[in-house]
């Protein structure tokens with residue numbers, strides 16, 4: 643059947659194995675750094691450690707901690723109202739300071755705790771006015787379009803290159819059906835597109851934040867499978883005497 647010379651990870655020569663291994667180690671490290679970087683840069687976006695959907699929403703849809711109101715309530719105005727009332731004000735700011743909540747919930751709080759100063763003291767915003775409150779409750783709307791464009795193209799080009807080589811190495815692996823292997827090789831590219839598309843969609847609507855999470859997890863898992871399988875087949879299998887004579891780059895029919 644198969645009269646082509648063997649070509650697979652278990653029978654590669656030492657130099658090409660060291661090339662592949664060096665690349666895999668650096669890419670593995672890079673993926674872990676990327677994970678750490680995501681935790682540090684986005685993980686605290688909602689004020690709590692650990693990456694959550696809220697972090698993604700604040701990062702792409704808007705950093706709702708960006709309003710003056712919230713900053714002051716964590717800062718110099720910290721002692722002006724009980725925590726419960728501060729939470730209500732902060733949530734209102736994060737929700738975009740909707741007018742409907744002004745009279746029933748927000749105004750009573752500012753009346754009780756804030757306007758004694760914030761309507762009498764010159765130079766301070768007048769908290770009897772919804773428009774003044776909305777101005778200081780204004781929040782940023784997430785990443786600027788120019789930032790998104792820049793990050794998108796860097797990610798698409800950069801990560802496509804990484805997955806190209808990771809997939810190329812993995813294509814030499816033995817033991818899985820061709821369609822399974824093809825799927826695992828294709829998945830990172832598909833999830834990469836989902837991930838990047840989800841950034842843009844999350845910018846518009848927070849409900850897409852899940853796709854950012856799913857996309858990121860999807861291609862990390864696929865990458866981990868390929869990296870570990872490749873290392874295992876290059877080093878452990880030959881060491882155990884499990885050397886295959888399959889030619890992984892030719893169809894066998």
Ligand code: HEC
Nearest residue numbers: 710711714718719722723752755756758759760766767778
């Ligand atoms: C005892 C008087 C007093 C009370 C009560 C008070 N503030 Fe203030 N507030 C000030 C002063 C003085 C400043 C300016 C100095 C500063 O920024 O810390 C200020 C500044 C602010 C600012 C920044 C305004 C701006 O335009 O930069 C915000 C926001 C704010 N206060 C919110 C509140 C809220 C919300 C409450 C009620 C829970 C409140 N303050 C209660 C005295 C007060």
